[in-house]
Amino acid sequence: MMKWEDSLEKIKGVGPKRREALEKAGIKSVGDLLSYYPRRYIDRNVFGSSAQVYEDQEISIKATILDRGRLNRIRGNLSIFSVPLLWEEKKIAAVFFNQPYLKGSFQENQDYYFYGKVKKNHGDIKITNPQFVSANHPGNFFELTPVYRKIQGLPGSVIPKTLSQLFTAELEVPDAMPAEIRSSEKLLDMKSALKAIHFPKKPEDVVRGIDRLKFNEALKINMGIMAGAREKRYSDIDINLFAGLEPFIGSLPYDLTASQRSVIGDMIADLKSGQVMNRLVQGDVGSGKTVIAVIAACLMAQNGYQTAYMAPTEILAMQHGRNFADLLKNAGITVEVVTGSLKAKEKREILERVAKGAVSVIIGTHALIQQSVEYYNLGLVITDEQHRFGVKQRSQLALKGRKPHTMVMSATPIPRTLALILYGDLSVSYIDELPKGRKPIKTYCYNEASLYKILGFVEEQMSKGRQTFVICPFIEASDELLEVRDTESVYLELLQKIDPKYRMACLHGRLKSETKEAIIQAFNQGQIDCLVATSIIEVGIDVPNVSTMIILSAERFGLSQLHQLRGRVGRGNHQSFCFLVTNSKSEDTLARMKVIVNNRDGRKIADEDFKLRGPGDYFGFKQHGLPKLGLLDPTQELVLIKRTKEIAEVIFESTSQEMMTFQHDVLKSFYIEIADISFN
Numbered sequence: 001m002m003k004w005e006d007s008l009e010k011i012k013g014v015g016p017k018r019r020e021a022l023e024k025a026g027i028k029s030v031g032d033l034l035s036y037y038p039r040r041y042i043d044r045n046v047f048g049s050s051a052q053v054y055e056d057q058e059i060s061i062k063a064t065i066l067d068r069g070r071l072n073r074i075r076g077n078l079s080i081f082s083v084p085l086l087w088e089e090k091k092i093a094a095v096f097f098n099q100p101y102l103k104g105s106f107q108e109n110q111d112y113y114f115y116g117k118v119k120k121n122h123g124d125i126k127i128t129n130p131q132f133v134s135a136n137h138p139g140n141f142f143e144l145t146p147v148y149r150k151i152q153g154l155p156g157s158v159i160p161k162t163l164s165q166l167f168t169a170e171l172e173v174p175d176a177m178p179a180e181i182r183s184s185e186k187l188l189d190m191k192s193a194l195k196a197i198h199f200p201k202k203p204e205d206v207v208r209g210i211d212r213l214k215f216n217e218a219l220k221i222n223m224g225i226m227a228g229a230r231e232k233r234y235s236d237i238d239i240n241l242f243a244g245l246e247p248f249i250g251s252l253p254y255d256l257t258a259s260q261r262s263v264i265g266d267m268i269a270d271l272k273s274g275q276v277m278n279r280l281v282q283g284d285v286g287s288g289k290t291v292i293a294v295i296a297a298c299l300m301a302q303n304g305y306q307t308a309y310m311a312p313t314e315i316l317a318m319q320h321g322r323n324f325a326d327l328l329k330n331a332g333i334t335v336e337v338v339t340g341s342l343k344a345k346e347k348r349e350i351l352e353r354v355a356k357g358a359v360s361v362i363i364g365t366h367a368l369i370q371q372s373v374e375y376y377n378l379g380l381v382i383t384d385e386q387h388r389f390g391v392k393q394r395s396q397l398a399l400k401g402r403k404p405h406t407m408v409m410s411a412t413p414i415p416r417t418l419a420l421i422l423y424g425d426l427s428v429s430y431i432d433e434l435p436k437g438r439k440p441i442k443t444y445c446y447n448e449a450s451l452y453k454i455l456g457f458v459e460e461q462m463s464k465g466r467q468t469f470v471i472c473p474f475i476e477a478s479d480e481l482l483e484v485r486d487t488e489s490v491y492l493e494l495l496q497k498i499d500p501k502y503r504m505a506c507l508h509g510r511l512k513s514e515t516k517e518a519i520i521q522a523f524n525q526g527q528i529d530c531l532v533a534t535s536i537i538e539v540g541i542d543v544p545n546v547s548t549m550i551i552l553s554a555e556r557f558g559l560s561q562l563h564q565l566r567g568r569v570g571r572g573n574h575q576s577f578c579f580l581v582t583n584s585k586s587e588d589t590l591a592r593m594k595v596i597v598n599n600r601d602g603r604k605i606a607d608e609d610f611k612l613r614g615p616g617d618y619f620g621f622k623q624h625g626l627p628k629l630g631l632l633d634p635t636q637e638l639v640l641i642k643r644t645k646e647i648a649e650v651i652f653e654s655t656s657q658e659m660m661t662f663q664h665d666v667l668k669s670f671y672i673e674i675a676d677i678s679f680n
Contacts, residue, residue: 003172004031011162021153033162034173034194037213037631038146041206044115044131045142050088053118053125055586060115060142061127062135063087063094065106073100085114085127092125094132111135120585144200163198176665177216178658181647188212210631217632218644223666226648235276236402237379241268243302248331249295254435256291259283263292263429270405270427277405283431284602285567286438289409290320292431293382294327296407301333301360305379308404309363312384314339314513315520319542320384321363328361338364338373341513382407411564411602440600441570445554445580445593454579455497458548462502462529466547466574470494470532471565473556475508483583485552491532498530507533538564544572554580555589562596563605 002010007029008019027033048059069083081096083106094114096102106112116130133141148159173191182189188196188208196209249256249264256264263281270277283289297307309324311317321337328335336350336359353359357376362368381404408426446454458468474486491506498504505528507519516536522528524543531537538561549569554562562580570576580593595608632640651659 001170001172002030002166004029004034004174006030008033012165014162018154018158021151024153025151027151030166030171033159034166034198036148036159037197039149040147041200041203042115042131042145042147043203044113044145048118050090050092050125053120055118055120055584057118058116059118059127060113061085061087062111062113063092064111065108066091067108068106069103071100071103087125090125092127094130095119095126095128097129099129113138113141115141144203144206146198146200160198167195167199176662178651178656178662185215185647187215214632214637214640215644218637218640219648220666220669221632222641222645222648223651223663226645226652227667234274234403235271235405237303237305237405239271239299239303239305239379241271241299243299245295245299245302248298251330252291252327257288257431257433257435259431259433260288260292263431264295266427266429267292267296267407276403277407278426279406280408280410280426280428281431282410282428284434285411285564286434286571287411287431288435289411289431290323291327293384293407293409294324296380296382297324297361298328298331298333300379301328301331303379305377306354306357306359306375307361307380307382308368308375308378309361309382310368310384311363311365313536314341314365315516315536315541316384317364318517318520323542324361324363333360334358335361335363338362338367339513340365340367378402378404380405380407382409384409411567437573438570439573439575441566441576441578443566443578443580443597445582445590445597447583448552448581451550451581452497454550454581455494457577458530458550459499459502461547461577464547465545467523467526467528467543467545468530469537469546469549469568470530471537471549471551472532472534473553475510475534483553484556487532487534490552494530494532502529503527504530504532507531507536509534509536535561535565537568541568542571543568546571547574547576549576549578550581551579552581554593555582555584555586559592559595559605559608560602563602566596 008014008022008027011030011033014022022028022033025036027036044060046059048057048061050061053059063085064087066084066086069081071079071081073079077098079098079100081099081102083094083096085092085094094116111134112132113135114127114130114132116127119126119128131141133139146160148156150156151159171191173189173194175190177187177190181187187193188211190212193209193212196205197213200206200209266279267277270279281289281292293309297309300307309320311320317337317339321335325335334353336354338347338350338354342350350359351373354362355374355376362375367373383406406426462468470490472485472487472490474481474484476488477486487506487508491504495504505519505522507516511519519528519531520541523531523541526545535557546569549566551557551562551565557565566578569578580596582589582593584590595605599605599608651663654660654663
């Protein structure tokens, strides 16, 4: 009998090396392995038609080999192997990157099945890196095939083979879901759901398996949120709300908007309530969320409490360190920045001052939650772009003090109902207006043929003393995605195309921390005119002098990310411009670009994004601070979330032993996952 909690040692064929590789990937038990879901499925039964082919369409085709193909070596070990095909009386090519060993694999005038992604270029059709099989001996080519994320040091065949062994053996899968809920919602039992996901016979099996597991996740989230909302947490922190806050606000170099003052009002109401503040401050890019954080930190410092501000990147932490120090210097409030790249001695000295209470505002990355960081009197925890951290990290920081207040700052535009799901029981405030004097960013969409015109416009802007961003999705060129622009190639290209009197630099995540910081400092100080970068600049660079942004291969970014990137310009009083550049002919892509061109409101863009994305990718959703999200995409599952909320309410009100036991088990799991908090 194989049980959920059994260690990997019990599984035949999993020796020490394989066990070590699995454990590094977080798979330490039979249950972990069963919960290692496929990231996608290959369904080779989807055949395309040569009369109607779409860019990036993944299809199967049946084609005849016209000749045995040609191998071209580009440089070093790079090669392209191309085989001409006849598909429904249309000549196309099967193209294989860096697979020279395939030369000689095909028989002329023979039929083969191919499965791969279609690329179109001026009427020519290619199917790239396709899987293939002889049409005379297709074998299991057309079976639905799960594809798992690769695990370093483990052959790709190990996961499916090991899972097959588990289901072949006698396997015990716990299922605490009350029978009446499973019956009323027409859900599979857990063992059947897992088998349907890992070994489906048809697509319908996958859907039924996913439905059960998504139901589990949605119900757990709702029960955890509901339990938190029912638990009143009173604050031990004594705040004098009249400790000179208005004089500080009056000393700021700009007037607050009515929307910003409204958020401050919400914060003060929270502090007056005597309960621990848990507030999400959501505002569009450039709406002035940072000054709200500064004001909150000032109030805490005036009352003798420390504020910890956790930023998602070192770049943003350093940026905030400068901004906070500048705004708080006249109030005599000390600010320090703690990041992982600090030298040991410098970090030790800063942490000693923090522990003694000599520092009022501590800004940093995840370094703030390390065990070595001790606070003197932590009163407020602020996390910036909280969806990048997760509930667990935020909770760990909150545990550093005596029930500190919590404020979450987010520029991610999501609907109010979804915000309540993603951010648990946090109250929500919105900053829905931009500071006075800001001009709307003029946004355009062009193909790369117009790039020379755009660069001419950029040079004109730089001649006026303005600065420019050029954004690329990749750091370096990809052999498989040759058409997608990268920073290294574009930087070299622009050095040739832009007048050398304009100073240029290249910024991406692989650079050393000190190099990145030096480039950002130089750009902030106007010593760089044009910065070629990845989306690393999405948060953390606030330069009012930047007037133009070019986003190359814009189709590779999500709408919300495009909106965030665009928000890096238009932060001064001059007119700013954003150019979206794409060679994609896809109607969906062009529709997405049109949304950005025509809208400047982040929430409207988010709503359009949800409409255009359709049912979503079951396996592509990142964990937005929720416990172990495997299959659930909250952005696409509002109906399910609403239904499981209703069921959660029934469970909390029920007095049946089965329901009460289930409630205990679910909440125990929820709290362990999000914060390592013991549950009694």
